[in-house]
Structure formats: C-alpha cells, structure tokens
Amino acid sequence: MTSQALSGLKVVEWSEFVSGPYCGKLLADLGAEVIKVEKPGSGDKSRSYGPFPQKIPHPEKSGLFLYLNTNKLGISLNVQNTTGADIFKELIKQTDILIENNPPGEVEELGFDYQSLKNINPGLVMTSITPFGQTGPYRDYKSCDLTSFHMSGMAFINPSEGVDDTEKKAPLRGATHQADLVAGLNGAIVTLSAIFVCQMTGLGQHVDLSEQEALASFMRRELGVFAVEEMGWTRLKGTQPGMESDIYQCSDGRIYLICFHDRTWEPWIEFMGNPDWATSELFADIASRRENWDAAKAMIEEWTKEHSVDEIVSAAEAMRVPCKPVNTAKELVESELLAARDYFTEVDHKQAGRVKFPGAPYKLSETPWCVEQPAPLLGEHNEKVYCERLGYTKPDLVRMRAGGVI
Amino acid sequence: MEKLPLEGIRVTDFTAVWAGSHITQWLGVMGAEVIKIESSLRPDLTRQVFRGMAPDCPMSAVFAVLNYGKKGCTLNMTLPRARELAKEIIKVSDIVAENFGGPVMDRWGLGYSELIKLKPDIIMYSGSGFGRTGPYKESPAFAGIIEAFSGLCSLNAHPDGEPLPMATRGYIDLAAAQHGVFAILAALYHRSKTGQGQYIDLSMTEVMGAFLPEPIMHYTMNGIVQAPLGNRDSYVAPHGCYRCRGDDDWVAIAVSNDDEWRAFCDVIGNPEWTEDERFHDGLNRLKNQEQLDSLIQEWTKNHDHYEVMEMLQKGGVIAGPSFKVEEVVQDRHLGERGFFTAIDHPGIGSVRLAGLPWKLSGVPQGNYQHAPLIGENNDYVFKELLKMPEEEIARLQEEQVIY
Numbered sequence: 001m002t003s004q005a006l007s008g009l010k011v012v013e014w015s016e017f018v019s020g021p022y023c024g025k026l027l028a029d030l031g032a033e034v035i036k037v038e039k040p041g042s043g044d045k046s047r048s049y050g051p052f053p054q055k056i057p058h059p060e061k062s063g064l065f066l067y068l069n070t071n072k073l074g075i076s077l078n079v080q081n082t083t084g085a086d087i088f089k090e091l092i093k094q095t096d097i098l099i100e101n102n103p104p105g106e107v108e109e110l111g112f113d114y115q116s117l118k119n120i121n122p123g124l125v126m127t128s129i130t131p132f133g134q135t136g137p138y139r140d141y142k143s144c145d146l147t148s149f150h151m152s153g154m155a156f157i158n159p160s161e162g163v164d165d166t167e168k169k170a171p172l173r174g175a176t177h178q179a180d181l182v183a184g185l186n187g188a189i190v191t192l193s194a195i196f197v198c199q200m201t202g203l204g205q206h207v208d209l210s211e212q213e214a215l216a217s218f219m220r221r222e223l224g225v226f227a228v229e230e231m232g233w234t235r236l237k238g239t240q241p242g243m244e245s246d247i248y249q250c251s252d253g254r255i256y257l258i259c260f261h262d263r264t265w266e267p268w269i270e271f272m273g274n275p276d277w278a279t280s281e282l283f284a285d286i287a288s289r290r291e292n293w294d295a296a297k298a299m300i301e302e303w304t305k306e307h308s309v310d311e312i313v314s315a316a317e318a319m320r321v322p323c324k325p326v327n328t329a330k331e332l333v334e335s336e337l338l339a340a341r342d343y344f345t346e347v348d349h350k351q352a353g354r355v356k357f358p359g360a361p362y363k364l365s366e367t368p369w370c371v372e373q374p375a376p377l378l379g380e381h382n383e384k385v386y387c388e389r390l391g392y393t394k395p396d397l398v399r400m401r402a403g404g405v406i
Numbered sequence: 407m408e409k410l411p412l413e414g415i416r417v418t419d420f421t422a423v424w425a426g427s428h429i430t431q432w433l434g435v436m437g438a439e440v441i442k443i444e445s446s447l448r449p450d451l452t453r454q455v456f457r458g459m460a461p462d463c464p465m466s467a468v469f470a471v472l473n474y475g476k477k478g479c480t481l482n483m484t485l486p487r488a489r490e491l492a493k494e495i496i497k498v499s500d501i502v503a504e505n506f507g508g509p510v511m512d513r514w515g516l517g518y519s520e521l522i523k524l525k526p527d528i529i530m531y532s533g534s535g536f537g538r539t540g541p542y543k544e545s546p547a548f549a550g551i552i553e554a555f556s557g558l559c560s561l562n563a564h565p566d567g568e569p570l571p572m573a574t575r576g577y578i579d580l581a582a583a584q585h586g587v588f589a590i591l592a593a594l595y596h597r598s599k600t601g602q603g604q605y606i607d608l609s610m611t612e613v614m615g616a617f618l619p620e621p622i623m624h625y626t627m628n629g630i631v632q633a634p635l636g637n638r639d640s641y642v643a644p645h646g647c648y649r650c651r652g653d654d655d656w657v658a659i660a661v662s663n664d665d666e667w668r669a670f671c672d673v674i675g676n677p678e679w680t681e682d683e684r685f686h687d688g689l690n691r692l693k694n695q696e697q698l699d700s701l702i703q704e705w706t707k708n709h710d711h712y713e714v715m716e717m718l719q720k721g722g723v724i725a726g727p728s729f730k731v732e733e734v735v736q737d738r739h740l741g742e743r744g745f746f747t748a749i750d751h752p753g754i755g756s757v758r759l760a761g762l763p764w765k766l767s768g769v770p771q772g773n774y775q776h777a778p779l780i781g782e783n784n785d786y787v788f789k790e791l792l793k794m795p796e797e798e799i800a801r802l803q804e805e806q807v808i809y
Binding site for chain 2: 030049052063064067068114133135137138148149151152155157158160167172173174182185186188195196200201203205206207208209214218223224226227228233234235247254255256258320335337340362365366
C-alpha cells in the first residue's frame with residue numbers, strides 16, 4: 001500500500017447516519033485507519049436508506065452507506081453492555097481520534113464523555129458532532145438534517161431569488177443531506193487542527209462542533225451585512241436587488257448564464273445578433289443594466305427559448321461567457337468533463353456488486369485520494385480488530401456474539 | 407501562552423472573491439499567517455461589492471467577514487519586479503493558494519513546477535470551477551454555474567417548483583473552500599511526517615458531486631433521475647416546514663417513527679383527525695402527506711414558531727424554527743455559545759461577525775484580527791519579513807511595484 005497523506009492516524013468512529021460518517025470518510029479516503037463501531041443487529045441507520053440496487057432494500061446494499069463508509073474497518077459492538085463498554089475503552093486507549101455524533105446526555109450516561117476518556121488516553125482527540133453543540137439551551141434538543149438546515153437560517157433565504165408567494169411557499173431545505181454533510185466536513189477540518197495542537201503540546205482535545213453553527217457560518221455574508229447595516233432578508237421575489245435568477249429556458253432545457261458584466265455583455269448581445277432592444281440606452285452600461293435587468297432578462301429569455309442548450313453553451317464557451325446547462329445527476333454522470341477528470345469511482349462490493357459513486361473531491365499530487373476497500377459489511381472486521389488488535393481469541397468472539405456484545 | 411493550531415504556518419494568498427477568500431480565512435483564523443496579495447489596481451472585488459458598503463467605510467461588510475484573520479499586502483503583479491517579490495514571500499511560506507479563473511499563476515511563472523524550485527516542500531492549492539485539467543480548465547465559473555452544472559439546482563426546489571441555486575449565493579463556494587482547507591491540512595500533516603509538499607487541484611464541480619451521493623447513485627444504480635423533494639423526505643412523514651403565527655414565521659417538524667408520531671399527537675392535543683386511518687402508520691402518513699401537512703399547518707398557524715419548538719421538543723419530537731437572518735443573530739442559544747465574535751474594524755467600528763463553528767478545549771478561540779485595509783501590512787511584509795531597506799521599499803512604491 002502506498003503511503004497516503006493521513007497514513008498512520010488511527011480513528012475510532014462511533015457515529016451513524018451522515019455527519020460523523022462523512023467526517024470519518026474524509027479521513028479514511030486519505031489514508032487514516034478508521035474503525036467504525038456499529039451496533040449489533042441493525043447497524044448504522046443509513047443502512048436502511050437508499051438508493052438500493054434494483055430498488056430492493058437490503059442493509060448491505062444501501063447506496064448512502066456504501067458511499068459514506070469507504071475504506072473503513074467495520075466492527076459490531078454493543079457499548080451499552082458492560083463487556084462492550086470495556087472493549088470500547090480498550091479501543092479508545094489505542095486510538096488518536098474518536099469521532100462521535102451521539103446525544104451529549106447519552107454519551108455522559110455511558111461514561112464516554114471526554115473527561116472520562118481523557119483519563120484512559122490523555123492524547124485523545126475526541127470530536128463530538130451534534131446538532132447544537134455540548135452547551136447552551138438547545139444542547140439536548142433533537143434535530144435532523146431538515147431542522148438543522150432551517151435553524152441555521154439557510155432555509156429562510158433559500159432560494160436566494162425569493163419566492164412569488166410567501167404564504168404558499170415555505171422556506172426551503174437544501175437538497176438531500178447538505179446540513180449533515182457540512183457538519184461532517186467541519187468535523188474533519190477541526191479534527192486535523194486538533195491533531196496539530198496535539199503534535200505541539202502532546203495533549204488531547206475535546207472538539208465541540210455544532211451543526212447549527214457549521215451551517216450558520218456559511219451565511220457569514222448575510223450575517224455580516226446584517227451586523228453592519230441591520231438589514232434583514234425578506235423572501236418576496238424582487239425585494240433583494242442583485243439576487244435575480246440567472247436561469248434561462250432554452251428550446252430543449254435550461255441554462256445558467258451570467259452575461260451582466262461589460263466583458264460578457266458585449267459578446268453576448270453580439271451572439272444574439274445585436275437586437276435593437278439590447279443596443280438601446282436602457283442597457284448601455286452596467287449601471288443602467290442593473291436598473292433594467294428584469295426587462296433585459298425577459299428579452300434574453302425570448303431569444304434563448306428559440307435556441308438549444310448545446311448551441312448556446314458551446315458558443316458561450318468560445319466567448320468565455322459563463323454559461324452551463326442546468327443538469328440533473330444523469331447529465332453530470334455522463335459528462336465529458338468528469339470522464340476526462342476520471343472522477344467517478346467504481347468498487348466491487350461483496351453483496352451489492354459493482355457500485356459507482358462520486359470520487360475524489362480534490363486531487364493531491366503526491367498522496368492521491370483513493371478507495372482501497374469498499375464499505376464494510378456489518379461486523380466484517382470483528383476478527384481482525386478483536387483478535388489481531390485487541391488479543392481476543394476466536395472462542396472469545398463466539399462467547400461475545402452469544403452474549404450480544406458483538 | 408496557548409497556541410493556535412496553525413501557528414508558525416505562513417500562507418501566500420493570491421485568492422479573491424468568495425471561494426478563495428473563504429479558504430484562506432479558515433487558515434488565518436486557525437492561526438496561520440495569511441498574506442493576502444492584492445493590488446490597488448485590482449482590489450478584491452468584494453471590497454466594493456454591490457451590497458453592504460457602509461457609508462465612509464474603507465471596506466464592505468462582505469469583505470470584512472470573508473477576510474478577517476489575514477494580513478494585507480499590495481503587489482502589482484503585472485510587473486516582473488512584483489513577481490520577483492512574490493517569489494521572495496513564497497520562499498518563506500508553507501502554502502500558496504490561488505483561485506484564478508485560468509492559468510494565471512503559470513503566466514506569472516508561479517506554477518507549481520516553478521514554486522518547488524523556490525521552496526521544495528511547498529504546498530500549492532489551486533481552486534477552480536472544473537479543475538486545472540480537462541476540457542473546462544479555462545471555463546469561467548461562478549457558484550451558480552457550478553450548482554447548475556452539478557445537478558444541485560435541479561434538486562433545490564419544492565416538489566412542483568423550478569430549479570434554482572441554493573440559499574446564500576455561493577453555497578458551493580463555501581463547501582469547496584472547506585474541502586480545500588481539509589485537503590491543505592491533510593497535506594500539512596503529510597509534510598510534518600515526511601517533509602514532502604504537494605499540489606492540490608480542487609474542482610468545485612467535483613466537491614458538489616461529493617455532496618450529492620444519493621441523486622448520483624439513484625442514477626448509477628437504477629437509472630433514476632431524482633425529483634426535488636423540497637422539505638419532504640423519501641421515507642417518512644410528516645417532514646416539512648409549516649406556517650406559524652407572526653410575520654412570515656415558519657417551523658420545521660420531522661417525525662420519523664410511530665413513537666414520535668404518538669408523541670406529536672399528544673403535544674397537539676390528539677385532535678380527532680390524528681385517529682384517521684390515513685395517518686395510522688408510516689406508510690399511510692407518507693402516502694397522504696399532502697392532507698397531513700395542511701392539517702398540521704392548521705395547528706402551527708395558531709402558535710409562535712419558538713413556542714412550537716419548545717412544545718414539541720419537550721415531547722421528544724424534532725422541531726425548530728426556520729430562522730431569519732436577524733433571528734440567527736439574536737438567537738439565545740448561539741448567543742450563549744459565543745458563536746458571534748466582536749471584531750473592531752477601522753471605519754466600521756465593532757462588528758459582531760460569525761466566528762468559528764467549533765470549540766477546542768484548551769485552545770484560544772481563534773485569530774480574529776480585522777480584515778486588512780488594502781496594503782495594511784506592507785511594512786511588516788517587506789521590512790520585517792523580507793528585510794528590505796526602507797529606501798528600496800519607498801522606491802518600489804513610487805514605481806507602483808508595491809502598489
């Protein structure tokens with residue numbers, strides 16, 4: 001095995017669904033050794049989420065699980081059982097990092113809070129990813145991707161163009177699991193930063209990461225503008241200048257087009273054949289265009305409706321006018337770009353067969369991102385971890401299995 | 407004195423606007439010394455962005471919030487002498503970051519192959535819309551373009567709605583920047599173990615793909631193009647956002663199993679319709695969610711959105727208001743946790759800006775130095791860091807090299 005950026009880092013991931021597992025995946029895909037702890041029986045909650053091959057639900061074939069748990073060693077362990085808790089602590093003694101996304105109260109009850117774990121491993125970096133953090137009045141509130149997204153303020157300003165009817169259209173959650181993914185991503189960043197502190201001081205850290213704050217920090221622009229100008233955000237379309245939609249209907253689909261600035265306006269109207277309206281004074285410079293953009297947009301769309309997406313996008317490419325089709329996942333998967341970039345990853349999984357999913361979010365020249373092994377079956381690496389690592393015997397495993405420990 | 411995580415790391419920062427400024431900001435706040443290179447001839451666009459320009463203020467609120475924790479230095483990179491000075495800064499840096507709309511660094515003789523001659527263990531980060539290789543390596547990209555191309559827009563809609571870019575303009579800028587920060591930290595870790603630097607090529611499109619696994623796998627597994635779900639979920643109901651009493655006030659509620667459903671019904675006082683067969687089990691609630699949602703809204707409409715959260719959370723049901731920007735700023739929970747941090751800005755005064763979304767035990771909060779005025783730290787960079795004589799600095803300012 002070639003050396004990767006995070007080779008040598010040892011991680012225990014005691015978390016499920018999306019946020020903690022994405023954090024673990026980011027570390028594992030760059031070479032950290034991640035031992036994923038799942039509860040015996042049902043395992044990680046994401047195992048019951050699709051997509052599934054042929055749309056047939058199966059705990060070993062969940063697309064979401066297979067994507068989020070690449071390169072991890074999987075063990076099953078009932079940490080609520082006394083023996084299980086002891087085994088968990090043995091794992092903690094040998095790890096650099098613990099990632100967990102459990103309710104703070106439950107973690108304390110089990111005796112796995114940082115103060116307790118620090119006593120058995122003073123160098124431990126414990127990253128707790130929770131909806132609202134470890135302190136404050138909402139600490140013990142329950143949340144999910146939907147409510148986290150709404151409580152961060154992101155949903156209220158989504159979509160950024162606003163809506164026609166604020167009574168009929170509710171504020172909108174981000175697509176799929178954006179809130180949980182953002183939390184996991186922040187978790188991975190702060191975990192590595194804590195490792196640097198550890199390198200300097202030899203001391204471990206408890207990382208208290210709030211999903212609400214992780215998402216709210218994506219709104220730093222709106223929050224900053226509010227702080228300076230005390231200007232709020234309304235949802236009615238047209239009330240937020242500069243937030244107009246840049247999406248245009250074409251004869252066979254939609255495009256996203258930015259032709260507002262001087263450098264792009266000139267070539268764009270030339271491409272449209274310099275129609276009379278476009279050369280009028282109403283649109284002569286950027287200030288007047290800003291003033292009359294609704295009118296310009298309507299006229300541009302009259303024209304784009306008569307032309308195909310491909311025709312417009314390739315002409316725009318040549319003119320260096322920012323313009324791309326509004327794709328679905330289908331066009332993205334089939335795109336020439338991502339084929340040329342060798343983006344998608346395919347792995348053979350023992351039960352799900354050949355699975356294709358998103359690949360490296362970054363290309364590192366010396367220590368490339370890679371998938372060495374697919375997501376683990378539930379308890380797939382019990383023997384490897386319990387026997388080879390912790391010194392249990394095979395008969396021990398049989399007993400532990402019978403006792404509901406693993 | 408406790409140290410910040412990235413103390414001792416220096417960054418030469420050629421990034422600008424959203425995605426780029428955001429990435430080096432994280433590094434700066436975590437303690438790296440970020441030297442942002444601009445020119446008075448071409449200041450960062452967000453200094454004067456259309457929004458948030460306070461009267462008599464030397465920078466916009468947007469610039470302030472994306473650039474705190476950095477130092478400001480001016481170099482007119484169109485001149486060869488300025489590029490030589492940039493090389494001197496790079497020689498004493500650990501990281502070089504850029505997000506130009508094309509191969510600008512190569513044109514300046516500052517491509518990765520040149521940088522490793524100056525500093526063999528340098529870590530270079532290049533952020534772009536479609537990657538630094540491939541057919542779109544020079545295509546101009548903005549957040550909305552990437553969100554459209556990657557399929558996000560097609561999913562960011564109510565079930566019957568039109569595709570649109572997401573939330574804050576620049577969602578993918580921020581998601582990409584944070585993936586970049588993670589990659590840089592991983593490269594730093596690798597360097598700390600091996601002494602080896604590297605080049606990082608980050609494509610915003612590819613980051614967006616990493617954040618859309620399910621729609622992508624619906625297609626790769628079953629050839630299905632996923633439709634937008636809005637606030638709903640594919641598996642459970644009720645799962646939505648409901649109108650409350652008040653001015654455009656809304657609350658999000660999610661019920662994921664029968665226990666939570668019964669708890670929900672108890673909280674709302676078990677009205678007769680909750681006994682209805684249409685809502686008897688998860689499958690039926692999902693099938694009849696249109697009617698279910700309007701009945702729930704009849705209840706939420708009579709309550710304040712905070713009140714709904716308190717009532718349902720007390721009953722063990724997931725609920726939370728859809729916060730407005732000002733409600734985020736005023737929220738008592740975020741306030742108690744100290745999410746916002748006061749930064750004193752020249753020309754603006756003290757401003758409470760969004761800080762780090764995490765807390766490390768035993769590490770000070772972060773480097774919250776105000777965003778630099780243009781060239782604010784030229785003295786530090788040229789006099790202290792590069793140890794250039796004052797006369798030379800003055801001459802180069804005159805010649806509009808340091809400019």
